[in-house]
Amino acid sequence: MSERQRAPRERMVFSAAQLIRRDGVNATGMREVAAHAGAPRGSLQHYFPGGKEQLVGEAVAWAGRYAGNRIGRFVEGLADPTPSALFAAMCAQWTDEYERDGFGAGCPVAAATVDRAAADDATRAAAAAAFTTWRTPLAEALTAMGVPAGRSAALATLMISTLEGAILMARAEQDVRALTTVVRELGPLLDAAVTRPASGEPGVSGRPGPPRRS
Amino acid sequence: MSERQRAPRERMVFSAAQLIRRDGVNATGMREVAAHAGAPRGSLQHYFPGGKEQLVGEAVAWAGRYAGNRIGRFVEGLADPTPSALFAAMCAQWTDEYERDGFGAGCPVAAATVDRAAADDATRAAAAAAFTTWRTPLAEALTAMGVPAGRSAALATLMISTLEGAILMARAEQDVRALTTVVRELGPLLDAAVTRPASGEPGVSGRPGPPRRS
C-alpha cells in the first residue's frame, strides 16, 4: 500500500474517469476499464472490493480534485487576474480539447450525476462532493480577485453551472459556439462583481495590491 | 382514463422521456418503457421499427418541443415581461418539481447527450435539434422584450446553459440552492441587455420605460 508504484491502481481510476467521460457510467464496463488501463482484470476486485460503485466514486472524486487543482493553475497563468479571465480560461480548456480531439467526451461528474443520481446515492454524494471541491477554490480565487466574500460562492456556482451546461450544448451540437458565447456574455457580469482592488495573488490573501490593468 | 385508449404510441414516447430523465438512456430498457406506459411489449417493434434509437430520438424531440412550448406559456404568465422574470420562471419549474417530487429526474436532453453523444450520432443530432427548438422561441421572446436582435440568441444560449448546469448541480446536491443562486445572479445581467421598451410582445400591450428589477 505504498506509493512506490506509480500506476497500477491509479491508472484504473483514471481510465474509469476517461471512459465515463465519453460513454457515461452505465455504458462503461469494468472489463473495459481494466483493458483501457492495461491492467489485469483480476486487479479490479482486488483494488476495488466495493465493486463498480467504489470505482466510479473514486473516478468522480479524482475528477473533482483535478478540476479544483486546475483553478489554482489557471489563476497563476492569468496575465490579468480578473474573474472573467478565469472563467475564460476554464472554458478554454474545453474549447481547446474539443477543437483538438473532437467532441467525444464531457464532464465525468455530470455523467455520474445523470446516470446515477436517481439509483445510487453513494455516487450521487460523490458527485456533490466533487462539485464542492471544485467550487471552493474557485470561490476563494474570486475573493482574492476582489469579489466580496458573500458573493464569491454564488458566482462560483454560476460559473460552474454555466460551464457545465455549455459543455453539454457544445457536445450535442458538436460546436464550441455555446462555450465561446457564455464566455463572452458572462464575462462583464463577473468583472462587475469586483468591488475592491484585488488582494493577494493565488492562495495568499490579505496583502493589498494595486489592480493590474492591461 | 379516456387517454388510455387515445394514445398508445405517444404514451410510450412520453414514458421513455420520463425514464430517461430519471435513469439515463442506457439504464432505460425497452421492456421498462412498455411497462411504464402500460403498453404491450409487442407494440415497441410495431411503432418503433427503428428500435431504441428511434424511441430515444422521439423522446428527445418531444422534450425539445415541450421546452420550446413552455417558453411561450411562461411569457404569457409573466406579470412583468422582463428577461430575468422569464429566466426565473424557467428555473422555478425545476425548483417547484424538486421541492414537490424530489430530485429524482433531470433533463432528458442532457441525459441523451451524456449517454449517447459519443456512441450514437443520430441521437446526438436529436439532442442538438432539441436544444435548437428550445433556444429559438426563447431568443424570440427576448427580442420581444427589448433585447437587441443580435444579442438575443447569445443570451438564450447563456440561459439554457446555466439552467442545465444548475439542474445538474441541484440533482447532485439534492438541493435547489444552485437553481436559486443562478436566478439571483444572472437576472441583472439579463435585464441589462434590454435596450428598448419592449416591443410587440405576444398579446399584451407594451409598457413605457425600460423594465427594472423583477
Place this chain on the structure above:
DNA sequence: GCGACTCTATGACCGCCGTCATAACGCCCG
C-alpha cells in the same frame, strides 16, 4: 365468410454485464 390490415403476444437468441470462486504466480521473510 373472408381476406387484409393493424396491433398484440410470447418466446428465443446472443451478448454483455457485475460479481464471485478458485487457483496460480512473484517475491520477500524467516
Place this chain on the structure above:
DNA sequence: CGGGCGTTATGACGGCGGTCATAGAGTCGC
C-alpha cells in the same frame, strides 16, 4: 527451503439488454 501475502489469472453464474421470428387477436370493407 517453505511459508505468507499481495497480486494476477480464469472461468463460471445469473441476470438483463435489444432484437428477431412467429403467431395470435381484433376489426373493417366486401
